[in-house]
Amino acid sequence: MNINPYCADLAAQRAEPEHYLKDVGDQWRTPDALFWGINAMFGPITLDLFADADNAKCDSYYTAEDNALTQDWSERL
Numbered sequence: 001m002n003i004n005p006y007c008a009d010l011a012a013q014r015a016e017p018e019h020y021l022k023d024v025g026d027q028w029r030t031p032d033a034l035f036w037g038i039n040a041m042f043g044p045i046t047l048d049l050f051a052d053a054d055n056a057k058c059d060s061y062y063t064a065e066d067n068a069l070t071q072d073w074s075e076r077l
Helices: 005-015 032-042
Strands: none
């Protein structure tokens, strides 16, 4: 399997016992203010495009490995 460099860095960060908040492992998530702002205007939101099993804000979500920007969201909305 060919893993992209971002996902490789993300996996390495997650494997470390600690890291700085600004590191790559903390960037792959939908920010709370963005999620709740969009949810208030257009919600309810049912698909989190930038998440993992630990920080997903919806039951349906895409991980960094899934790469939401290359997916057909229509089946999951």
